[in-house]
Every structure is written in C-alpha cells, then in structure tokens.
Amino acid sequence: MKKITTNLDNFQYFYPYTVNIVGAQSGEQINYMACAWHSALSFDPPLFGVLISKKRLTHQIISQAREFTVNFIGFDQVKLSAQMGRISGHDKDKIKECQVELAPAKIIRSPILAQAYVCLENRLIDVRPYGDHDLFVGEVLAVHEDEGCFDLNGALDAAKIQPLLYLGSDLYITIAPESLKHVLPD
C-alpha cells in the first residue's frame, strides 16, 4: 500500500542523480556550479541538457558564452560539489575559493575541470524555460576522459570510478561496484 501525497513541497523523490560541475567562460568571467538535474537528450546528434536556475551566475555566463562544459566528478570530490552547489558565483569567486583546477578544452573557449573523470564540451543550441529553471541544450563536440575509466563502448568502469551521486537534502552517496550486473531482456 502506497502513501499518496499531492503536496510537492519536498520534490526530491527522483534522486539519486549523478553530480556534474557545469559552467563556461564569457570574456574574462568564468563560473561553474554543481548540477544534479541533467540528462542526455539525443544520441544522433549527441545532445546533452542541464537545468539551471535563472538566479545563478552560471545561467548568465553560459547564455553569453553560447557554450559550456559538463564535468563529472568522483565521490572523493563531494566537498567541491557541496561548495559549487550551495554557493552562488554572485557572492564569491568560486574558482579561487574552491581550488577548482581548470584545463583548456579542445574546441571551445570555456575550460574543463581537471578534477573531473569525464568532461563534455558543448556548443549551446537551445535555452528553454521550464518553471523555475531553464533547460540549456548543448551539442556535444568533444569528450575528455581519464584513461582507463571507460571501456571501449564508453561504459564506466565501476571498479575504477566511484561517481558522485546526489540524494537530496545535502546527502551524497556512490555506487557499490560488486553489485554490477549485465542483464539482457530474455
């Protein structure tokens, strides 16, 4: 028997979601934030979407830069995620204060995060408002991956990487590598 509620003040039933650090450079301004609301949108062409509140400095900078990088971090970077998620670039220079290490991208101007195990370079192709967030849609132009973290099909090696997952309410968790299963329909 399930409990039914129509009060959605605590709308976080859908977690755990992996955390990435998303941001861009516009002119001399650089800002990044932690993002748990994201999804792949299309295989062909490869499109990736991130949800960003209009209040965030990252919203303004990606809108100006017309590009962004998406940087997935490991469970050991949980403190970075908490800082990049809860502090706004309007208030502090997070790149300096959080000791974010930047590295050049290959195709776009905005840097990637050196601490991430995989980084996506994106050209902004659409911004669409949904309630209190906007969906930023990127065409993925290049991927930077730590050597040996993915197999030849691009599947994460669960024995090597502990991805950072957000559970809501400032709670974080990671995967249990020994639970891995390969399952086909029949």
Next chain:
Amino acid sequence: MKKITTNLDNFQYFYPYTVNIVGAQSGEQINYMACAWHSALSFDPPLFGVLISKKRLTHQIISQAREFTVNFIGFDQVKLSAQMGRISGHDKDKIKECQVELAPAKIIRSPILAQAYVCLENRLIDVRPYGDHDLFVGEVLAVHEDEGCFDLNGALDAAKIQPLLYLGSDLYITIAPESLKHVLPD
C-alpha cells in the same frame, strides 16, 4: 592527462542514471518502457521530463493520453527494466509478458506500477524534439511512495531502498548505503 575524442558513437559517458518505467493509458491501450534519460525540470511548479524516441509505442500513447506516470524501481527489478527497455510495445504486449502489476492512480487515468517504490502522476504540458528523442514534460500532480522509503523531506532512505541504476551497455548497478555522507559547503 585526459584522452580526447570527437567521435561520439559511444555516447554513454554520463551514466549511471536511475531507471524508471514510464508510460500511459490511451483508450484501452496501455504501454510502458524503461527510461534512463530523465530529469526534474522545476521545483515550483514541480515539473519532470522524460526523453522518449519517436519510434517507441510509449511515445504515441503518451502523446494521445496527454498524461503519464513515472515509476522508479529497485535493483531487484533489473530484469523488468531490461525487458521494458529493450523490447518495443510495437512487437509485444509487455504488460502481459513482463508481469507488470498496475494499480490505479489518484488523479489521472493512466495506472502506476505496483512494483515501483515511488510513482509520479503527470499531466503532459509540453513535447519538444531534441535530435532523435522528444522531451515529454509533465506537471507532477501526485506522488505514490512506499511507506518508510523516504524521510520527511522526501529524501530516499538509502538503507531501505536500492535504486536501480543504468550504466550503459546493458549494465546495471546500485548504491552502496554505507557510503552515505551529509556534506555542507563549509
């Protein structure tokens, strides 16, 4: 040093993603599919998005029904996910063949999945094409949750529920409850 690739034939670097079973009823037709591409879109109003290929029967049925349910399942339901993900409703009656147990929703006509630990009832408010998938946007009207699986803030109890995570390439995994951490920015 990271390996850089611009060949995105294997576009699955962003996993693990939680799996849900999404679908609807239109007239007498009911169909559901496994979906790993999804995200919350907005807190206020509560909006939730799922990506569905135009080829899927679920695409057609949700488009007609103008509503859908999103049903998150546990790691013990991995076989159901593989079947509901890899088989199309165009080819088989998945509800019968996969032993899906349906239960009535509270507000909409489309049923929820009894096997899920949490189910969202959604009214369809937007469909938008992104490459080879369409984004279906739902306004969340009600939530059905298994008793004791979420705390009062709606955060999943990691000691009670093992959510099903998809890693790509027919690989599945779940969380490590003992890794749970509560982390604040400072």
